[in-house]
Amino acid sequence: MRHRTGFLAPLYYDELRPDHAPARSVVLVHGGSVTGACYLSTPDGRPGWAHTFAEHGYRVLVPDWPGTGRSTSLPPDEVTGEVVCAALGALLEAQDGPVVLVVHSMSGPFGFRLTATHGDRIAALVALAPGPPGDIQPEPTVLDETENDVEIQGLALRWRLPKHGLWWPSDAFARAKMIGASTRFPADAVASYSRQLGPIPAGLLAQRQNLRGSQLRGAGRFDGKPVLVLTGDRDTDHPRAADGATAEWLSAHGAEVTYRFLDDPEHTGNGHMLMSEDNSEALAELVIGWLDGVS
Structure with a gap:
C-alpha cells in the first residue's frame, strides 16, 4: 500500500502488512542520498528489510523525508531537520499505539529528537550508524x-556544501561514504547503485555536518527507553x-542502550548501508531478535 499524508509537510510512505x-x-x-526504497529491496534485487519485518509479523511503514524522494513537493530551501521531525x-x-522507530545515518538525530519529544509513541529505537x-x-x-x-572538513570526508538548493552526490562520494571499505556490498551493483543516489536539501546537509x-x-x-x-x-x-x-550520550540521558559494533566473526565486513549488503537479511534478523x- 502507498500513502501520501498532509502532515505539516507532505509525507509519502509505503505500508506493508x-x-x-x-x-x-x-x-x-x-538516511541521506537514498529514500525509503532502500528498505524495500537491495541493490542486487533481493527483498529488503521491510519484507523481513513483515514476515516476522510487523506492520511496516517506510516514509520518504519531506523534500526528498516521493515527498518532493516541498522546496529544498524549506527543508530542515525540524520540518522532517514534525x-x-x-x-x-x-x-x-507505540511503534519501533528505525533510523539510519543522517536520520539518527531525527530519531533522538523524536524519542525526546514523542517518547510515548516510540516503544524502542534502533539507530543504524x-x-x-x-x-x-x-x-x-x-x-x-x-x-x-562552503567547504568543510568532516570526521572522515571533506565536503563542499551549497548554501541553497540541492547537494548532489558524486560517484566518489558513493564509493567513499556509502560503500567505503565494506566487503559486504554487492560488487556487481556498485556502479548502478551510485547512479541511483539522489540529492539532499542543502540546509539539511549543513545541519548534518553541524555547520555553525x-x-x-x-x-x-x-x-529507560530501549535503544x-x-x-x-x-x-x-x-x-x-x-x-x-x-x-554513551544516550545512556547518560536515561536510555537502556545496547551498542553492537559488528566485528564478530559472523557479521564482520559491513560498511555503512547495512540494509543493502549481502548479509542484510541476517542483520534484520539480528535487530528483530x-x-x-526487549519487548
Whole structure:
C-alpha cells in the first residue's frame, strides 16, 4: 500500500502488512542520498528489510523525508531537520499505539529528537550508524567559503556544501561514504547503485555536518527507553569510538542502550548501508531478535 499524508509537510510512505494481524508496527526511516526504497529491496534485487519485518509479523511503514524522494513537493530551501521531525512526529501520533522507530545515518538525530519529544509513541529505537546529536557533535572546520557554498572538513570526508538548493552526490562520494571499505556490498551493483543516489536539501546537509552548530539537539530524558546502536566494522565514517560516544550520550540521558559494533566473526565486513549488503537479511534478523528480547 502507498500513502501520501498532509502532515505539516507532505509525507509519502509505503505500508506493508503481514499475512495475519500485526503484533506491532515499525517505521523505517532512511538516511541521506537514498529514500525509503532502500528498505524495500537491495541493490542486487533481493527483498529488503521491510519484507523481513513483515514476515516476522510487523506492520511496516517506510516514509520518504519531506523534500526528498516521493515527498518532493516541498522546496529544498524549506527543508530542515525540524520540518522532517514534525512530519515524522505527526506520522507517529497517527498510529494506534507505540511503534519501533528505525533510523539510519543522517536520520539518527531525527530519531533522538523524536524519542525526546514523542517518547510515548516510540516503544524502542534502533539507530543504524547514526549521525550524532548536536549536543555532542563538534563543529567542522571551515576550509573555504564563497557567496554560494562552503567547504568543510568532516570526521572522515571533506565536503563542499551549497548554501541553497540541492547537494548532489558524486560517484566518489558513493564509493567513499556509502560503500567505503565494506566487503559486504554487492560488487556487481556498485556502479548502478551510485547512479541511483539522489540529492539532499542543502540546509539539511549543513545541519548534518553541524555547520555553525546547526545540528538538531536531542536533549531530554529517555527514561529507560530501549535503544540499539548498530554499526558495521568497515564503516569509513563511523569508527567504533564515534558511535560509542553516541551510545554513551544516550545512556547518560536515561536510555537502556545496547551498542553492537559488528566485528564478530559472523557479521564482520559491513560498511555503512547495512540494509543493502549481502548479509542484510541476517542483520534484520539480528535487530528483530534484539526487539524480541526487549519487548
